[in-house]
Amino acid sequence: xxxxxxxxxxxxxxxxxxxxxxxxxxxxxxxxxxxxxxxxxxxxxxxxxxxxxxxxxxxxxxxxxxxxxxxxxxxxxxxxxxxxxxxxxxxxxxxxxxxxxxxxxxxxxxxxxxxxxxxxxxxxxxxxxxxxxxxxxxxxxxxxxxxxxxxxxxxxxxxxxxxxxxxxxxxxxxxxxxxxxxxxxxxxxxxxxxxxxxxxxxxxxxxxxxx
Amino acid sequence: xxxxxxxxxxxxxxxxxxxxxxxxxxxxxxxxxxxxxxxxxxxxxxxxxxxxxxxxxxxxxxxxxxxxxxxxxxxxxxxxxxxxxxxxxxxxxxxxxxxxxxxxxxxxxxxxxxxxxxxxxxxxxxxxxxxxxxxxxxxxxxxxxxxxxxxxxxxxxxxxxxxxxxxxxxxx
Numbered sequence: 001x002x003x004x005x006x007x008x009x010x011x012x013x014x015x016x017x018x019x020x021x022x023x024x025x026x027x028x029x030x031x032x033x034x035x036x037x038x039x040x041x042x043x044x045x046x047x048x049x050x051x052x053x054x055x056x057x058x059x060x061x062x063x064x065x066x067x068x069x070x071x072x073x074x075x076x077x078x079x080x081x082x083x084x085x086x087x088x089x090x091x092x093x094x095x096x097x098x099x100x101x102x103x104x105x106x107x108x109x110x111x112x113x114x115x116x117x118x119x120x121x122x123x124x125x126x127x128x129x130x131x132x133x134x135x136x137x138x139x140x141x142x143x144x145x146x147x148x149x150x151x152x153x154x155x156x157x158x159x160x161x162x163x164x165x166x167x168x169x170x171x172x173x174x175x176x177x178x179x180x181x182x183x184x185x186x187x188x189x190x191x192x193x194x195x196x197x198x199x200x201x202x203x204x205x206x207x208x209x210x211x
Numbered sequence: 212x213x214x215x216x217x218x219x220x221x222x223x224x225x226x227x228x229x230x231x232x233x234x235x236x237x238x239x240x241x242x243x244x245x246x247x248x249x250x251x252x253x254x255x256x257x258x259x260x261x262x263x264x265x266x267x268x269x270x271x272x273x274x275x276x277x278x279x280x281x282x283x284x285x286x287x288x289x290x291x292x293x294x295x296x297x298x299x300x301x302x303x304x305x306x307x308x309x310x311x312x313x314x315x316x317x318x319x320x321x322x323x324x325x326x327x328x329x330x331x332x333x334x335x336x337x338x339x340x341x342x343x344x345x346x347x348x349x350x351x352x353x354x355x356x357x358x359x360x361x362x363x364x365x366x367x368x369x370x371x372x373x374x375x376x377x378x379x380x381x382x383x
Contacts, residue, residue, distance in 0.1 A: 043282050052273035065280060128271040129264055142264040149261040150269075167230065168262050169269070174232070189232060196226050196258075203257055 035088060036079035043072060046089060050096050053170060055120060057100055057162055059154055062118050067103065071096040090176040097162065097180055104158075122150040152202045160195035163188055220247045225254055 035041055050071055055064035075082075075092055082091060126143035134142070153161050159181070166172045166180065177192075178185045220228075220240060227233040228241065228251060241247045 040282060047280070048270060048274040048277045051277050052269050055273065056269065061276070065276070068277075069280065125268055125272045128268045128275065130267055130271065143268075145261040146265050146268045149265045169266050189230075192230050192232075193223065193226055196230060197222075200226075200254065200258060203261055207257065 034079075034082075034084075036076065036082060039072075039076050042076060046092055047072060049089065049170060050092055053093060053165055054096050054100060056150070056153060056165055056169075057097075057158070058103075059120050060118065061120055063103065067096060067099045070099055074099075086176060086179060089170065090172065090180060093166065093170065093172075094180045120150060120154075122147040125150060148203070148206055149199070152199055155202070156195055156198055159191045160198065163191045164195040164199065167192060219244065220250070225251055229254060229258060 035045065047068060051064055051068045054067050054071075055061050058064055058067070071092060075095055082088075086094075126146040129139055129142045129146060131139065153164065156164065163177055163181065166177045167174075172180070174185055174188060174192075178188045181188055181191075183191075220237060224233065224237050225247075228237060241251050
């Protein structure tokens with residue numbers, strides 16, 4: 001049996017854990033010092049937005065924290081490859097989305113089902129509505145809207161949810177969204193249309209029923 | 212013909228406007244058509260009425276959660292990711308191992324049964340008495356086949372009775 005296992009190891013070597021991210025080619029030109037060189041500034045400026053995107057893309061806050069840290073670490077370690085052809089947020093979102101897709105690919109090969117430990121607590125998220133001097137009734141309505149839209153986003157397909165978040169939460173341009181998604185602009189438009197149609201339909205239904 | 216007398220904007224065109232993808236003609240129509248302008252305003256208010264508080268709350272929530280995370284990324288251990296070829300290697304190795312174990316298990320079970328002297332499944336144990344009865348029956352059949360009798364008598368007589376009689380004669 002030991003010889004058979006050793007033969008199996010020879011025929012099928014242990015897998016590598018390399019991250020399948022294709023980095024842009026390094027430039028030979030001297031790169032000016034940018035915000036990417038200050039890791040504290042990088043974390044302070046971009047981590048909340050990346051964390052929000054990953055959280056509502058995966059609907060798993062614990063996983064989102066790990067992916068966000070992975071994303072920032074990879075970006076910092078590969079900052080010399082950033083050519084500046086897109087803004088930093090687009091670049092970081094692209095890295096984060098690649099990490100999300102890697103995680104989802106790994107999940108497909110799990111034959112057993114694991115109960116997900118946590119999902120986004122929409123009530124907790126809605127409680128972060130700023131007061132801004134509004135009345136308690138207005139705040140309550142706003143909290144309901146937050147919870148409602150969170151639940152609606154969870155019903156969208158992954159592509160629809162991602163493009164919707166990038167468009168309406170991160171306010172990214174269509175070309176940047178297409179670059180992050182790795183899709184043609186027309187395909188992104190299709191996903192945006194479907195996402196918006198679904199969101200508007202469910203918002204309209206919930207407003208009609210007073211939910 | 213005034214702009215508002217033409218067909219109104221479709222829902223898809225309204226979505227284009229909300230997505231900042233509309234053609235200039237559509238924007239010009241909403242400026243000239245009170246009906247479509249009202250539809251657009253209603254759709255925009257419904258959408259932004261949810262998106263705006265969602266963005267505020269989720270960003271504030273995310274900032275609060277981000278502040279609980281370590282700022283020292285050098286201590287973070289990246290999650291391992293498996294590539295497709297690696298997973299295929301795992302699956303192939305598992306199949307080979309399962310086949311080997313199954314074969315070894317079957318062989319071990321066969322050796323164990325043989326050592327315990329258990330009878331094979333090909334032929335059941337037959338007693339001497341059964342063998343003698345079978346031989347008597349075969350002898351009776353043989354005798355009946357070659358006994359010189361008339362055809363009418365053979366047809367009238369019960370063949371089963373013949374066999375029973377001859378079997379009894381052989382055993383007595």
